[in-house]
Amino acid sequence: MVSKTTVSRDQQAGQRTETLEAGARPGRPRSRGRWVALGVVVVVAAGSVAAWRAGGFSPAGSSGTGQQAPPPATAPVVREDLSATTPVTATLGYADAYSVTGQGGGTLTWLPSPGQVIRQGQALYKTGNGSPVVLMYGRVPDWRNLDEGTTGADVSQLNHDLVALGYASRADVVALGWDYYSWETAAGVQNLEARLGTATPPGSLSLGQVVFEPEALRVAQVTGQLGGQANGPVLTATSDQHVVTIQLDASQQSQVQAGDKVTVTLPDGAVTPGVVSSVGTVATTTPGPGGSGGTTTIPVQVKLTDPGAAGTLDQAPVTVYITTASVRNALAVPVTALVAQVREEGEAGGGYDVEVAEAGNTRRWVPVTPGIFDDNSGLVQVTGALAPGQRVVVAAS
16 A cells, blocks of 8 residues: 655655665656666755645645745646756767878978877978978878879879969869869969978979878877987877767667767866767677676767867866657656655655645645656656646755
């Protein structure tokens, strides 16, 4: 037999966590572990309901001063779109990884600093008497000398770079061919060299004068040394775009897909939106203590909607809130309106009620079945004999 009229809300608050974890009704919608969160959120002021109970389900009785007890705090029953989220730990860093190796020989005379971002048409490093090695965008690596009359994919990406930088005319390059090192290409290279302060040999590119990479580079580590040879490893780099990497438990893989919207909590507590950019398909198992058990995870990457939100953070721990369930136009009440029933012997597990406030400060209990919890709004989906616009008693703030 279940009793709900002999238990005060301060007693119920203490039982809320255990009930929500272990005593939920079979068959109710699950929110993948959010019951514990509810127990943390629902905090009822001690003794608050003793006053409510004094009047039973009728108008509140008079106090010794002749004044009526104040009415309880209430909130409306609503219909809203709700989403349940699950927090997972992740790491905020920079996307992609590159290794720059010198091919032209000579002596290193200038090197960038870690954290510096090098963009299209800028010097990655310098050799000899200040001769720059220039970053250009492209996926085909620099593998040969380039001069007038040369054709190929590497020439095509060079022409696109020169046009993008304003050193060559698009109309002339199109007329002569994107993959052809024409007089217009040579003129564009000469313009670039003049800006960078070099023109040897004029209008042509020797092997090692440029480095082709798909995007801007953020210097991660300088491996070369001033005065050292420029025909070996010079630096390692990443892109300049932040990425959040989640090692997601493989059992949750079906809950996440590319394009899902998430929120990311940064180390300083700031919250910024993001989008799942990729979900890995190859799982990795990390052995447990002593080599037994272990955790199997898949890599999930998230791109921040606002690229500047994370500043210059690198390898920083963050929390990502993944949407694990959603429902449209759900009947909902504040989480703090839920009251756990208890059995006669004082054990939790009897289900949940909300207290409906009606005219004349009368109140009645309505059994409900909770659904998903929306942490952002503080609402919980409920099924029961409720209607939008009714007011339910909530814990006093």
